Amino acid sequence: MPAIKFRGVDFIEFDTLLNDDERLVRDTARKFIEENLVPIIEECNRAGRFPRELVKPMADLGFFGASLNGYGCAGMSNVEYGLVTQELERGDSGVRSFVSVQSALVMYPIYAFGCDEQKLKWLPAMQKGEKLGCFGLTEPGFGSNPGGMRTRARKVGNEYVLNGEKMWITSGTIADVAVIWAKVENENDKVRGFLVETDRPGFKADDIHGKWSLRASVTSGLSLQDVHIPEANLLPKSGGLKSPLMCLNQARYGISWGAIGAAMACYDCALQYSMLRKQFRDQPIASHQLVQEKLAWMISEITKAQLLVLQVGRLKDANKVQHQHISMAKRNNVWMALECARLSRDILGANGVADDYPIMRHLMNLESVKTYEGTHDIHTLIIGASVTGIDAF
């Protein structure tokens, strides 16, 4: 069986809903991923290796902080940014996660909550990929309920002293700077964001080993023990849990597009495989009704997901998007992608579990994507709260 090459997925002339720039951005990202990530990703996934060699090329193309303006950033629209994440995740969810964290969870909070000195210090270097970042919100005991966090900051003179543990932190051990969210003891435990250089005494990062998902990205635990940072490292405009949630909204929006990329990769692979693979009377399995049902389900759901996220993106570009819109896109599209991965794996039979094909990798990756940045269930409750006006959590 020859290796299967991605051909793109567009059932209802979705491309006609995109303008020339949007298509060019998508095609450029697609070509880059096809030529630079696809050839090495299975090896990276097997070895549990982050392809750091792609940081510079991705930076050169402008993938980091792509939707921010100034500081060397490309100033992409939200739809253009989304199309980039779709293509990244068509390659691999782990590599897309790395870009999402660098862009939406580190550069964005510096851009939105930082002062000019912080922006000038970090954003150009991060855009160029010379400095990498990580985002510390989740803790060992607090995932869906970040408000319960135990990490504390205490103002002492003109310094803050940070103590706490962060867990499941993408890029933790490769980061130069961590955006750490902590409750400030002198401010009634208000949650605020801090820029913590990772070489400060008392800061420690260790990789989480043995994960069977997102193996091509780095996931770490962070420990902060009496880490002293100057008060200038406080993100001055951050205030309350709303600030990190604003970052997550950015990232979740990108994930909603990214999941479509993973789904497309699985669907297109399964479709091509089903035309080649023969079984019973020397007929391709694509001629079997049960296989067609799976393909029809997938292409329908991918198409619906594209329309959903495009509308959310258009709302975001018009500054009209609400967090519940993004929750719907993230919840639906990641679920859809995971189901596509499972159905595709099924169509490939035993071949579906081997890494000659990308499907099992996407399937394992998407199990994380379903959980992180607000679990599927939490997004259900956000939508529920939005339509009923009653919080169920």
Place this chain on the structure above:
Amino acid sequence: MKILVCMKQVPQKDAPLKLNEAGTWIREDVSYEVNEPDAFALEEALRQKEKHSGEVVAITAGPTRASQVLREALAKGADRAIHLEDNGFVGLDAYNTARAIAAAIKDEKFDLIFTGLQSDDYGYAQTGVILAQILGLPHATIIMQIEKNDSGVRVKRELEAGFFQFVDMPLPAVLTIQSGINKLRYATLIGIKQAKTKPLRKVTMAEVQSAMGINLQKIEKMYIPEKSKNTQFIDGPPGEIAKKLVEKLKNELRVI
């Protein structure tokens, strides 16, 4: 150096193609991309500009959708673009395409004009050569390498059977560029943004029509190879049958 790059939008290489109803070409609902040798021609032009400074201008002839080719060229670093925009530019023969391009650039002076070696759709490999003739310029085809020198350029041509030829040429000149002669760059996201602000001149059919004539070549019929079964019995003594069989396999079926 001022370099013009002629670029064409063609159906994507892996795109599933369907014939149009008239059976004269393919249906329009297909994905398009930059003709591959043209992409290398653009890259070579950008590299020459980076070495010797100057200007790179991209030109295409085709419907509105073909502007995508120019946008990509501008995003990669071309300075400006010219679009001969009309559905009538689809399906021209190489002579008319060359005449239209020549008319569109009549007020400009280029040191070099690049085209791709051939287009991935029609595959004529003639437009560049005819363009050179119309403009009265020397040309060379299947170019693998370009070195500027005091008297003009020294180019490396690809010949048959692994042979190469070096040709010294004066400027201005027309060169048709072979695929794979350099490594293509990607358009950067910032480049895509900046492309919007670069000049793009549109040329209508009316402006160049007087330079053009009727197509000397056109596609009458396009079809998917028809499969047919045809059984023939060869009679005669075994020696003669074998002889006839070999002749048929050699000359009719061309399998031996």
